[in-house]
Every structure is written in structure tokens, then in C-alpha cells.
Amino acid sequence: xxxxxxxxxxxxxxxxxxxxxxxxxxxxxxxxxxxxxxxxxxxxxxxxxxxxxxxxxxxxxxxxxxxxxxxxxxxxxxxxxxxxxxxxxxxxxxxxxxxxxxxxxxxxxxxxxxxxxxxxxxxxxxx
Amino acid sequence: xxxxxxxxxxxxxxxxxxxxxxxxxxxxxxxxxxxxxxxxxxxxxxxxxxxxxxxxxxxxxxxxxxxxxxxxxxxxxxxxxxxxxxxxxxxxxxxxxxxxxxxxxxxxxxxxxxxxxxxxxxxxxxxxxxxxxxxxxxxxxxxxxxxxxxxxxxxxxxxxxxxxxxxxxxxxxxxxxxxxxxxxxxxxxxxxxxxxxxxxxxxxxxxxxxxxxxxxxxxxxxxxxxxxxxxxxxxxxxxxxxxxxxxxxxxxxxxxxxxxxxxxxxxxxxxxxxxxxxxxxxxxxxxxxxxxxxxxxxxxxxxxxxxxxxxxxxxxxxxxxxxxxxxxxxxxxxxxxxxxxxxxxxxxxxxxxxxxxxxxxxxxxx
Numbered sequence: 001x002x003x004x005x006x007x008x009x010x011x012x013x014x015x016x017x018x019x020x021x022x023x024x025x026x027x028x029x030x031x032x033x034x035x036x037x038x039x040x041x042x043x044x045x046x047x048x049x050x051x052x053x054x055x056x057x058x059x060x061x062x063x064x065x066x067x068x069x070x071x072x073x074x075x076x077x078x079x080x081x082x083x084x085x086x087x088x089x090x091x092x093x094x095x096x097x098x099x100x101x102x103x104x105x106x107x108x109x110x111x112x113x114x115x116x117x118x119x120x121x122x123x124x125x126x127x
Numbered sequence: 128x129x130x131x132x133x134x135x136x137x138x139x140x141x142x143x144x145x146x147x148x149x150x151x152x153x154x155x156x157x158x159x160x161x162x163x164x165x166x167x168x169x170x171x172x173x174x175x176x177x178x179x180x181x182x183x184x185x186x187x188x189x190x191x192x193x194x195x196x197x198x199x200x201x202x203x204x205x206x207x208x209x210x211x212x213x214x215x216x217x218x219x220x221x222x223x224x225x226x227x228x229x230x231x232x233x234x235x236x237x238x239x240x241x242x243x244x245x246x247x248x249x250x251x252x253x254x255x256x257x258x259x260x261x262x263x264x265x266x267x268x269x270x271x272x273x274x275x276x277x278x279x280x281x282x283x284x285x286x287x288x289x290x291x292x293x294x295x296x297x298x299x300x301x302x303x304x305x306x307x308x309x310x311x312x313x314x315x316x317x318x319x320x321x322x323x324x325x326x327x328x329x330x331x332x333x334x335x336x337x338x339x340x341x342x343x344x345x346x347x348x349x350x351x352x353x354x355x356x357x358x359x360x361x362x363x364x365x366x367x368x369x370x371x372x373x374x375x376x377x378x379x380x381x382x383x384x385x386x387x388x389x390x391x392x393x394x395x396x397x398x399x400x401x402x403x404x405x406x407x408x409x410x411x412x413x414x415x416x417x418x419x420x421x422x423x424x425x426x427x428x429x430x431x432x433x434x435x436x437x438x439x440x441x442x443x444x445x446x447x448x449x450x451x452x453x454x455x456x457x458x459x460x461x462x463x464x465x466x467x468x469x470x471x472x473x474x475x476x477x478x479x480x481x482x483x484x485x486x487x488x489x490x491x492x493x
Contacts, residue, residue, distance in 0.1 A: 002298075002300050002301070002302055002304065002307060004300060021222075021224060022224060023221035023222055023223055023224065024216060024220040024223060025216075025224065025225045025227075025228040025240065025276055026225060027282050027286055027289070028225075029286055029289035029293060031293050031297070033297050035299075035300055039299060039300035040299075040301075042299070044297070047290075049289065050224060050225055050226060050286075051225065051279075051282045051283055051285075051286040052286075071300045073298065073300060075293060075298060077292055077293060077314060077315070079285045079288070079289060079322055081276045081278070081281055081285070081326075082326065083322070083326060086192075088216070088217070088221075108221070110221065115315075115318075115319050115322060116289075116318040116319050116322055118292070118310075118311040118312075118314040118315045118318070119311065120307060120311065122300050
């Protein structure tokens with residue numbers, strides 16, 4: 001079983017939003033899914049990259065109550081424009097309600113990068 | 128001398144004015160393949176351990192180590208190490224997106240992100256020169272049309288490779304860590320295979336694009352090589368402007384002209400009239416280098432005018448003419464070979480020199 005983080009949502013706040021940020025001025029692509037409570041029946045809710053002009057911020061399309069115990073996954077790949085050791089990568093996933101980052105709602109991956117790095121992150125929502 | 132130094136800058140400025148900023152999809156990719164080689168460390172530059180006098184205006188590395196073993200211009204064997212870093216990328220790079228880096232034509236963020244700091248230390252290994260030298264180098268990139276992060280075609284190529292690797296079934300939450308790792312590894316390999324071609328094509332487009340850097344570096348010298356005798360030995364200021372002939376079809380994929388100016392104070396140089404002794408010297412250099420190449424080999428011709436004022440002796444002026452080549456031996460390992468001679472010294476002490484060095488470093492050169 002994958003390592004799943006817990007992100008706590010507020011039932012009193014607005015619909016949750018997600019933002020994907022690729023740092024270190026690298027190229028990044030992602031796709032994100034929503035799963036049921038048992039980690040089955042995936043539904044793609046967003047995909048994109050940071051090269052196109054489209055914002056990498058999207059709504060989960062459900063209220064916090066409807067998301068309770070459901071699993072969210074996000075898969076990403078980061079590539080450096082120039083390859084070679086000595087570079088760093090950074091991926092940040094932010095969960096917001098009403099524009100405010102929720103409890104445990106900032107997930108960050110950092111590390112060394114020499115070419116390309118593939119990542120996956122799993123989150124279970126609680127209310 | 129002054130007019131000579133202005134030639135490449137003026138020519139480049141005229142060509143740049145006529146240049147159109149390349150847009151994605153408009154690049155003509157030639158069959159040739161040229162590489163950027165390993166950028167000179169600013170700290171090595173002031174210590175005189177780069178074989179060429181004219182510094183190439185390249186995009187700095189984010190974190191790199193360079194080693195040099197070679198013979199300096201005075202004929203003394205030197206070994207050295209340099210550490211180069213881009214402080215902004217280390218400290219604040221996590222919040223710097225590619226969109227913000229590329230946002231404007233003139234960007235403060237991009238300027239700060241490209242600023243490079245380096246530290247180098249070298250040691251003479253011959254009887255005539257046992258000195259140790261240290262330098263702290265700062266390099267500022269005013270513009271660089273060859274910056275891969277500004278190459279929209281390259282970025283889209285990488286994004287397409289990523290999208291392709293991300294296609295297929297998603298990784299399920301109930302997958303074991305081993306299963307996850309295997310899928311992620313497969314995706315990385317898929318992207319790397321395509322990215323290699325993306326980057327090679329980008330290097331063909333960008334290796335000789337126009338750019339401009341300025342640098343500054345204080346230095347310290349210990350004439351006997353001991354740390355307790357390490358003393359300040361002046362500073363250096365330099366600037367290089369490279370012209371990639373972006374608007375000249377015959378030259379734009381094969382050639383680069385670089386103009387260079389350098390001012391150096393209180394440099395400790397071996398006294399040619401007394402072995403083991405050193406002179407304090409102020410110097411000014413101005414010149415140009417023409418680079419041309421095919422494949423992973425570049426050839427260059429360099430002409431530099433020097434005006435030097437050795438302490439307690441008459442000023443001297445002379446030319447240094449050299450011809451050199453860089454050859455990529457393997458990833459991150461380059462052989463640099465330079466032949467040259469000086470001409471015009473009043474004491475007829477013109478030197479002929481052959482400089483060789485293996486440059487090995489964590490460079491952005493794949």
C-alpha cells in the first residue's frame with residue numbers, strides 16, 4: 001500500500017482547490033485523479049504542464065463533505081532544460097479552501113536532479 | 128587598442144538590432160552539432176587558469192565543481208579546484224517557476240537567478256612557482272539568448288515527452304512501493320530518452336547565440352604556498368559580449384565572435400628575471416575571439432592586446448595571438464589545447480606557449 005498523507009478539510013469552507021507548482025525554473029507536467037474510499041474507480045480531474053499559459057490550479061469539483069475519506073493522487077514529471085548533476089528540483093502541491101491553505105495542505109518534494117524525475121503523491125481527505 | 132575592443136561589440140549590436148527574436152517553430156536546425164563545453168569558472172578566470180584569455184559569455188551553472196590540472200601562461204604547472212553556485216537558485220529556487228523566469232524580456236528575477244558566485248584555489252607545483260592563489264568570483268549575465276530556459280521549442284519538446292510518459296493507467300493507491308518505484312523509473316527512462324534529443328537539438332540552435340556577461344573577483348596570493356602568508360592581491364573586472372550572428376545565415380549556426388575587456392590590479396606574477404620571486408602587476412587586456420565548430424569540437428582564434436605595469440619596472444605592451452581547440456572526450460570531460468605566441472614586447476622576450484588542460488566538471492553539457 002502506498003504512503004498516503006492526510007489532508008484535513010473544513011466542511012464550513014468552500015470547495016477545495018489544488019495548485020501544482022514546479023520550482024527551480026524546470027519543466028513539469030502532471031495529472032491528478034480522484035479515487036473512492038477504497039482506492040478504486042479513478043477519475044482524472046486535471047492534467048497539464050507549466051509550459052502552456054494555462055493556470056495549474058483547479059477545483060476538485062466536490063464539497064469537502066463529499067470528499068471525506070476519498071483519495072486524491074497526483075503524478076508528475078520534472079525535467080531540467082539542461083541535464084547534468086548539481087541541479088535541484090521542487091514540486092509543491094497546495095490544497096486551499098476559500099484561498100487559504102488547509103491543515104497539512106502543503107506538500108513539497110525537493111531533491112537533486114540531473115535530468116528528469118517522476119513522482120507520485122497520494123492524499124486522503126478527512127473532514 | 129580601444130577601437131579593437133569595440134569592433135565585436137559594435138558589430139554584434141548592429142546585428143542584434145536587426146535580429147528577430149526566434150519564436151517556437153521557426154528555428155532551422157542544421158545537421159551539425161555544437162556543444163557549449165564547460166563554462167569557465169569566474170574564479171579560475173581571475174587566477175589565469177583558463178587557457179583562453181577571452182572569456183565566453185555562457186549561462187552559469189547552478190552548482191558545479193571544476194578541476195584543472197595544467198600549465199599556466201608563465202609555464203608553471205598548476206592544479207586547482209573551483210566551486211561555482213547560483214545563490215538565488217539555491218536559496219529561493221523552489222518558488223521560481225519557468226513562467227516567472229521567462230516572464231519579461233528584461234527580468235530582474237532572471238538576472239538574479241543567473242548571478243553566479245564561485246570560489247577557486249590553485250597551487251603551483253613547480254620550483255619556480257610554489258604559490259597558492261585564491262579568488263572569489265562574481266558573474267552577472269546581462270543577457271543570454273542561448274539560455275535553454277528561454278528556448279520555447281526545447282521546453283515544449285520536454286513537456287511533450289513528459290505527457291507521453293504520463294499516458295496510460297494511473298498508479299493505484301493500493302500499489303506496493305516496489306510497484307510504484309518501477310512505474311516511476313520506467314517513466315523517467317522514457318522522458319530521458321526523448322529529452323536527450325530535445326536538448327541536443329537545442330544546443331545546435333543555441334550554442335553560439337548572443338550574450339553578455341560582466342564579472343568581478345578579488346584574489347589572494349601566498350607566494351610560498353602557505354596559508355599564513357596568504358595576502359590580498361588585488362582584483363579583476365572583466366566583461367565579455369558574444370555575438371552569434373543570428374541574422375547572418377551563413378554564420379548563425381557555426382560561428383561566434385566574442386569581445387572581451389579585462390582590468391586586473393596587483394596580480395602576483397613570477398618575476399622572469401628572478402626565479403622564485405614575484406612581481407605585483409596591474410594590467411589591462413582587450414581583445415576578441417572567433418569560435419567556429421562542428422560536432423563536439425570547436426576551434427577558436429584569439430587576439431588580445433595587453434598593457435601591463437609590473438611594479439618598479441617600465442610598462443609594457445604586447446599582443447598575444449593564439450589558436451586553440453576544445454574536444455569533448457566524454458560527458459563532462461573536455462580536452463582544451465591552445466597554441467600561441469606573444470609579439471611586440473620591447474625586450475624581445477616574446478613567448479611561445481602551448482597550454483593544455485583537461486576540464487572536468489558537473490556541467491550542463493549533455
